[in-house]
Amino acid sequence: MSTPQTWVAVATVKEVTRRRKLRVEVDGVAIALFHANDRIYAFADLCVHQDRSLAKGTLLHGRVICPGHQWRFDLDTGYEEDQDLCQPTYAVHVDGDTVHIDPTPREVSGRECAS
Template sequence: MEWTAVATARELGRRRKLRVEVDGLAIALFQTEGRVYAFADLCVHQDRSLFKGTLLHGKVICPGHQWQFDLETGHEADQDRCQPTYPVRVDDDGTIYVNLAPETVPARTAEEART
């Protein structure tokens, strides 16, 4: 895995969210309950910036049509689409690293969604 330094915990700060760009790729960082998560910033639905969304109950809510993406997986429970996420590592000095290879988990099948 190739890790890229994208920000510091201080930059993420109290707002708990930050938009960064790495080699032209926009990434939205979110912090909640002591963990940092990284998402492709543009929503898979209509290219809205997730950075402008809301963090609520372990989900980031897109400001466009209120799709709710799980912070752990990028899944949207009511849709068959998944938002690309990236592995995150935070060093002891507060540097936030992201692996730029998306960690998208395949969307659940209709049968799996019913169980």
Template sequence: MDAEWVAVASTEDLARRRKLRVEVDGVAIALFQADGEVYALADTCVHQDRSLFKGTLLHGKVICPGHQWQFDLETGYEEDQDRCQPTYPVRVDDDGTVYVNPVSRGDATAPSEKELKA
């Protein structure tokens, strides 16, 4: 099971700017730290191919520098759109090492009404 997890950074690396761009198997992933948690999203925005790492963190969301879409850090959901930003599972060990599972949780579509109510 642990073979799926890849060490990509440390919480110390994220401490100053609260965001970091890493690559796992040639895929760009943006890491964000908010409210004591670390989140991982595909770095390239599903809308305009802009780097989310260059976006702004605000209230649990990252704001894309392209057209200001606001992606939820945990789900990748953008409430006014029908597409989601792919997200990746993150694990942080006691020593502060940040691991990402490079298998995306998102399929780039928004959750259905049923999923939102669940």
């Protein structure tokens, strides 16, 4: 049985789309928001590799590229195919001009990572 989602307002759509990436905090946890492909995605801001801020990284071809060692995380899943690892991601809900996230990281299962 899955846990119901608890939505937390974290930004406006305009804040995220204007910059394409934005770092926010929810209960002391840094979350990186990205705007690409007409959607907003949410990742744990600190890279699973060496704790570099993904909000300082680059968006390219449907991937977030870490500024540290250029690991490329898939926007939909958080999966890094060259390293066979996943970056934690969060569910996103947009209501009007408000971006909400579920502050509980998505479950990671094998190569599929977050779905």
